[in-house]
Amino acid sequence: MPEGHTIHRLAKDHRPLLVGKHVRVSSPQGRFAAGAALLDDHVVTRIEPYGKHLWYRFDGGQLLHIHLGLYGKFVGGALPAPEPRGALRLRIVTDDNWLDLRGPTHCDLVTPAERRAVLARLGPDPLRPTADPNEAWQRITRTKTPIGQLLMDQSVLAGVGNVYRAEILYRAGLSPFRPGRDVDRNAWDAMWLDLVAHMKSGVRTGRIVTTDRADRDRQRGTATREDSHYVYRRDGLPCRRCGTEIRTEVMAARNLFWCPTCQPA
DNA sequence: GCTAAATGTTGAT
DNA sequence: TCAACCTTTAGCT
Numbered sequence: 102m103p104e105g106h107t108i109h110r111l112a113k114d115h116r117p118l119l120v121g122k123h124v125r126v127s128s129p130q131g132r133f134a135a136g137a138a139l140l141d142d143h144v145v146t147r148i149e150p151y152g153k154h155l156w157y158r159f160d161g162g163q164l165l166h167i168h169l170g171l172y173g174k175f176v177g178g179a180l181p182a183p184e185p186r187g188a189l190r191l192r193i194v195t196d197d198n199w200l201d202l203r204g205p206t207h208c209d210l211v212t213p214a215e216r217r218a219v220l221a222r223l224g225p226d227p228l229r230p231t232a233d234p235n236e237a238w239q240r241i242t243r244t245k246t247p248i249g250q251l252l253m254d255q256s257v258l259a260g261v262g263n264v265y266r267a268e269i270l271y272r273a274g275l276s277p278f279r280p281g282r283d284v285d286r287n288a289w290d291a292m293w294l295d296l297v298a299h300m301k302s303g304v305r306t307g308r309i310v311t312t313d314r315a316d317r318d319r320q321r322g323t324a325t326r327e328d329s330h331y332v333y334r335r336d337g338l339p340c341r342r343c344g345t346e347i348r349t350e351v352m353a354a355r356n357l358f359w360c361p362t363c364q365p366a
Numbered sequence: 367g368c369t370a371a372a373t374g375t376t377g378a379t
Numbered sequence: 380t381c382a383a384c385c386t387t388t389a390g391c392t
Contacts, residue, residue, distance in 0.1 A: 103373060106373095120390065153375095170374045170386095171372060171374045171375085171384095172384095172386045172387065173374090188386070190383080190385090203385085203386065203387085204385050204386040206376085206384075262374075263372090263373055265369080289370075334372095354375095354380085354381085355373095356371095356372095
């Protein structure tokens with residue numbers, strides 16, 4: 102599930118559960134045992150999301166860095182916690198709740214300098230109120246790299262993943278193959294606003310829904326897949342607006358989806 | 367039951 | 380450009 106909206110939602114969900122709370126921390130799987138021991142019996146002081154990264158601060162100065170990667174997942178609930186099963190990287194338990202983390206790419210203690218180094222590599226995050234779309238624009242407009250690749254580059258834009266890339270380009274009527282330098286400023290400004298709106302709704306709902314109501318209504322009962330996307334994983338199916346077959350191709354090491362008619366080269 | 371793919375990143379070639 | 384990594388699940392048999 103993890104694009105930026107998932108990470109920001111986790112931060113919102115975890116704050117009331119963890120911040121100010123004394124926690125018991127363990128790594129039943131053992132891979133984070135040493136780090137867990139250092140966090141155990143401490144108090145969580147802050148939770149900070151940025152792009153697809155999450156940092157948890159503890160009293161005593163420890164800093165936990167989590168990146169879910171492709172498969173990472175948090176699950177939790179009210180005590181009592183279930184018996185640990187399988188590869189359970191991290192378990193955090195408060196007086197009331199338990200929280201389990203499985204399959205993350207990163208679950209490590211880091212120094213403030215290491216955190217700054219990660220942040221320095223990230224472009225603006227549409228989910229942060231202070232984010233400046235112009236920083237991304239400066240990168241986009243100076244390269245012939247295709248826009249479909251730029252949107253996935255976390256140093257251009259933080260938090261956008263494969264679903265938002267495909268869907269936002271479709272909504273903009275922009276070919277993924279258009280060189281960054283040939284994207285005009287108005288198109289970029291509109292895409293940024295569209296990203297902000299849809300990623301925010303993603304945080305609220307926990308799902309990525311990019312289809313407009315009109316398109317969903319028109320196709321009610323006829324959609325062959327869930328109707329929350331225009332192109333993502335809809336290759337071979339007819340475009341919801343024009344009927345052209347949705348195409349797919351690997352770009353930036355991921356499957357890209359687009360409508361050749363609505364997004365002409 | 368098995369296999370491939372998945373909303374991601376890194377490091378080697 | 381490609382393989383590796385971490386884990387779950389959809390879609391087969």
